Amino acid sequence: MKIDILAIGAHPDDVELGCGGTIAKLISEGKTCAIIDLTKGELGTRGTEHTRKTEAENAAAILGVTARENLGFKDGFLVNSEEYQLEIVKIIRKYRPEIVLSNAIDDRHPDHAKASKLVSDACFLSGLIKIKTQLNGSDQEAWRPKHIFNYIQWKNIEPEFVIDISEHLDQKLKACAAYKTQFYNADSAEPITPIATKDFFESLTYRAQDLGRLSGVTYAEGFTSEKLIALKNFDGIVL
Ligand SMILES: [Zn+2]
Numbered sequence: 001m002k003i004d005i006l007a008i009g010a011h012p013d014d015v016e017l018g019c020g021g022t023i024a025k026l027i028s029e030g031k032t033c034a035i036i037d038l039t040k041g042e043l044g045t046r047g048t049e050h051t052r053k054t055e056a057e058n059a060a061a062i063l064g065v066t067a068r069e070n071l072g073f074k075d076g077f078l079v080n081s082e083e084y085q086l087e088i089v090k091i092i093r094k095y096r097p098e099i100v101l102s103n104a105i106d107d108r109h110p111d112h113a114k115a116s117k118l119v120s121d122a123c124f125l126s127g128l129i130k131i132k133t134q135l136n137g138s139d140q141e142a143w144r145p146k147h148i149f150n151y152i153q154w155k156n157i158e159p160e161f162v163i164d165i166s167e168h169l170d171q172k173l174k175a176c177a178a179y180k181t182q183f184y185n186a187d188s189a190e191p192i193t194p195i196a197t198k199d200f201f202e203s204l205t206y207r208a209q210d211l212g213r214l215s216g217v218t219y220a221e222g223f224t225s226e227k228l229i230a231l232k233n234f235d236g237i238v239l
Contacts, residue, residue, distance in 0.1 A: 006097035012056035018151030020172035021165030047181025088122035159222025166218035
């Protein structure tokens with residue numbers, strides 16, 4: 001099952017918040033995308049892992065991804081262990097993406113930066129032919145994604161490039177709002193958390209708008225890149 005883009009997040013909702021507009025846009029252009037959640041978000045203050053699972057399925061349907069899997073790692077205690085690396089290697093070899101989108105390289109939630117390093121290391125290891133893995137009893141072939149791009153989450157990180165999501169911000173916001181227990185809901189009796197405030201939900205739009213202002217589009221999502229990006233030419237640049 002080869003796909004073009006594999007988007008990975010420490011918690012169900014990280015991908016929607018960080019790069020939901022980019023995924024919606026790429027899928028609308030004919031690319032295939034799958035989402036991998038590393039944990040079930042079981043330590044989240046609001047909701048339960050069960051409500052979160054349903055919300056993640058609804059969000060995936062809104063974005064139109066090909067597949068979504070949860071690896072069931074331990075929320076809050078992500079470690080860059082051989083065990084976790086090999087589980088991600090199996091996923092990379094299963095989907096064989098050219099591009100991996102992954103958590104912010106530095107953030108308020110400690111799992112985010114840990115996930116970014118864990119995924120980066122797994123992408124490298126996945127390309128080593130002497131690391132043997134199996135899926136459903138069959139040997140897997142080595143595969144190394146060509147690029148890892150890290151989306152931006154709570155902290156303001158200076159992006160190295162942005163994707164114009166002007167036509168897909170609404171779809172992103174709908175996918176985020178699918179996490180009904182996690183984000184702002186005036187009728188909820190659950191404790192208010194930093195991401196459950198009205199301001200946080202509005203920040204999804206005002207950050208996209210500000211990155212759009214700086215880049216000359218209406219709305220944008222920003223990314224950093226592990227390696228220097230080479231453009232084939234200037235055709236993909238919004239003029
Ligand atoms: Zn998260």
